[in-house]
Amino acid sequence: MALPQRPVGPARAGRPRHLARTAAALAATLALLSPFGAAGAASATEQDAPTADVDVRVNTQASLGRLSDTARGVNAAVWDSHMNDPEVAALMKTADVGAMRYPGGSYSDIYHWETHTAPGGYVAPGTGFDAFMGTVRATGAQPILTANYGSGTPEEAAGWVRYANVTKDYDAKYWEIGNEIYGNGHYGSGWEHDDHADKSPREYARQVRAYATAMKAVDPTIKIGAVLTTPGNWPDGVVGDGDPGDWNRTVLSEVTDVIDFVSVHWYAGGSDTTADAALTRLTRLPGELREVRNQIDRYAGADSPSIGIALTEVNTNTGGARLTARPNGLFAADAFMTALENGVFNVDWWNTHNGPGEITTVDGETDYGDMGMLSGGSCTGDVCQPAANTPFHPYYGMKMTSELGTAGDAMVAASSSAQEVSAHAVRRRDGRLSVLLINKNPDAARTVDLEYAGFIPSAATPEVSRYARGDSDITDVTGSGASASQVTVPPYAMLTVTVTPQPGTGPGASAAGAPGTPKLEAVTDSTARLSWEGAAGATRYLVQERDGAHTRLVGETTGTSVTLRNLPPGSTHTVNVLAADAAGRISAPSDPLTFTTGTPPDAACALTFHRDTSWGNGFVTTVSVQNLSDTPITGWTVDWDWPTDGQSVSSGWSATFQQTGRHVRVTAPEGAGPLAPDGASTASFGFVGANDGPNPDPTSFRLNGTVCSGG
Incomplete structure (x- = not known):
């Protein structure tokens, strides 16, 4: 929802029965499911290694889902004269950006694509839809397009779909209906333009149906997204006069049969707008995203898995902490991976270029009060930003996540013993394991012991990438002393460590493929029946429940379904399924399923x-x-x-x-x-x-x- 500060525009935009098995097979299975794999230890720490002050545990048998081809995204705005500079596409391609959102926050609800106008706002030359698509294609990304709800019509949106996908063959898949429509004044505060006489969530839901019908009549393959508030952020929970519920409950109760994803925004916010406070507030994001999924589950039922979640705007703050400095680079990397690990398919940074604001000093550097990834080359008084398209720290934070993994790679569970050191992990399709460590302490390096479950690292020196003070880009520091079992992360820095598996170990050694994502067939207060698509080469399946980076075996079967029993009423569980081949070797895990048991119908x-x-x-x-x-x-x-x-x-x-x-x-x-x-x-x-x-x-x-x- 953030808007540019230059040029001046609107005030704001933007347990089941176990099968019998031989002692040998049991031993093999337990070895593969043990915290350290069959070798019994992750890797030996050198005798002279420093004493670690942080423990990080990575469990490759606890999948958090796969990275999509639209995982990393950025916003682009029609008021940004540098939007389509050739350097933008080159930089975004290097950072593996897969999505670009247009036409820019709250401008979406005043922008008319055909005339390239935004009454009441500024539109920069050279920022029309075709020019934007040139940058999208040069980047190798996909567009995420926001149809004008505030001053547009379903017919105008359908015309855009026709031009994009029929006339020009752009194959634009993702279309949102409006930006932050809940900010249209219905709840008292109004920054989003909305010409509808009825500004209620029920009217928005009716219009979403009309937009979806008109747009899919042109191209039935497109994906339609509806705007939700983020749980825990205003106006979540507020019920307007005459409304049957708050925004999310009202909208979802009426649109889950016509939408394909929901769009939410997340800014660190808060009255304390320091960089460190923003980094700390990221701990709230997983719970808020889980509640979005819970709400979708409640209204879409069995269709819920087909409705995705896109975090189409994220940054530290729309108010005080508009940072370009190093801590916002740490925030960007942590925010992207935290969101992706918690069920979203796309995260879009606000913004590519944004515009300078209050000039301050952060971590010994000039901070330009700008929420952009790249410099716009503008000035505040006599203080000017570096040349246009010079990357700010958030760009390198996003780029560091591409060192961790790309589309199709599996995110796996990682936990850290220290709140100020974040850990994220990805199992690559080639079998390697990458771990991203983010040290949010500005004053002290942290030495990290790495422990693995379901993975045995080889003795080869790991590849290490670093972004720290003094680095002008992501820097290869392989051979600098890091091992598969221990690394030291400088203060206010990020390291990505990539290790190879010991030959003959890991999912690549198994003749069984990964099972399909489990589905919840039925659930009661104490049982849950799950099923999944079988895997080639599998002789049996293991169901594991995840608690952080720890897992425990809760079910086993030779078929493709199982009933878990003796579950506590009202309890939430996250499970993965793994396949074992005839030799007992374990496959990669399925994607996860989270479910909650009910309450007893015959209670006292x-x-x-x-x-x-x-x-x-x-x-x-x-x-x-x-x-x-x-x-x-x-x-x-x-x-x-x-x-x-x-x-x-x-x-x-x-x-x-x-x-x-x-x-x-x-x-x-x-x-x-x-x-x-x-x-x-x-x-x-x-x-x-x-x-x-x-x-x-x-x-x-x-x-x-x-x-x-x-x-």
């Missing part, structure tokens, strides 16, 4: 958790509980666990509240009468809650220790 109690109102970072909830057993209950307690760390009870009434960590216990008020049997009476209480980030409802409630139905 029933509970209703009703969100009365929300305002972005707070909410009011009323809870009602009934005793369905045949005996009265005197002295009741209700317990639940919040799904995320940022949720809490601030104050309440008609009960006593206590929270420890995520756990909440509510106790009946003094003098409360018994809960009558057979649902003959209801106990109700309420509270004001707070949320710092996403605000999903709890999934399981207990009355005096008994799991209730409902929620």
Whole structure:
């Protein structure tokens, strides 16, 4: 939603039964599933190696999904006179950029593609659609095009599809309907242009259907995206006058049958706009993206896996921390990989060029107050940026992620013992393993011990790429002392370490291919039935549950389905499937599946958790509980666990509240009468809650220790 600061435009834009097996096969399987592989150790650390202060664990048997060909993207804006400079395509191609979004944030809702005009805004020469597509093709990328919702029509959007894909054969696949339409004034704050008399989410949903119908009539192969708010960010949870729910719930309830993806934006935000604060706030992003998927699951059901998530704008801040300096390079790398590991197929940096703002000094360098990847060559007073298209640090952050992996490579789980050192890992299609380490400490180098699960590194010297103080580009520092088991990351720096597997080990040694992504066929309060597409060469399949970078075997079968049993009600699980060949060698993992069990339908109690109102970072909830057993209950307690760390009870009434960590216990008020049997009476209480980030409802409630139905 960020806008350029030059030229001046609008104020804002932009458990199952195990099969019998021989002792030898069991030993082989356990060896392959052990934290260190069949060799029993990741690799020997040299005797004179320094003492590590960070432990990073990489589990190649815990897949987080595959990198798409549109994984890395950037925004391009029609007010940017340097948008189509030849240097732009060359730089983006080098960084393996696969997507370019046009015509630029909130300009999308005033821009008319055919006349190349944006009434009320500035349009730079040479930035028309065909010129943009020239840059897209020279980059080897795909366009992500935002149809004008604010002042456009379905017919205008259909005309654009016809011109792009019929007349010009551009094969433009991804089309969003509007930019940040929830910012049209319906909730009080309005930066997004919207000429519709009805600015409600229900009207937007109706229009999405009309746009999708008109556009797919021209080209039924295109993908249509609807705009959602990001959970935990305003106006998430706010219900407007006359609306049946907040923006996301209203829109999704009416469009999941006509859309192919949703578009969300994420800026670090917050009142503390320092670089370090922005880096810390990235810990919120996984939970917020999980809640987007939960919301899609709720309304699309079995069709949910076919609806993708695109993070079409990301940066540190739209306000204070408009950084070009080194920490925003670290942020860019961390943000791209964090989002991709948490279920999005595309991440687009805001912006290619943006424009200078407040001049400050960050990490000993001039910071131009610009949110761009590349310099626009502009000035603030007598302080001028470097020559146009000179890369800023965020460009190198994005480029470093291309050192980690490219389209088709599998992201795998990695965990770090230190919050200030981020770790991301990718298993390459050729069998190599790449690990990206980001040291967010500006003052101290960090020595990292690397531990592997499901992977045995060879004795060969790893390839190492670095971006640190003093480096003018991603620098090859192979042979600088790093080993497969230990590396030292300079302060405020990034390293990508690529190791080769020991010959005869890893998925490449297995005659079995990777199984298909598991599907949830049925789920109850305590069971889940999964199925998957079989793999050539497989003799049996292993189902593993992931917890961070750790996995445990929860199911095994010779078929392509399994029922997991004895699952806790209201619990969330992420699983992968692996195939074993006749020799017991394990394949690469499938892509992951995440599911949540329900509550028992025949429970001895029933509970209703009703969100009365929300305002972005707070909410009011009323809870009602009934005793369905045949005996009265005197002295009741209700317990639940919040799904995320940022949720809490601030104050309440008609009960006593206590929270420890995520756990909440509510106790009946003094003098409360018994809960009558057979649902003959209801106990109700309420509270004001707070949320710092996403605000999903709890999934399981207990009355005096008994799991209730409902929620």
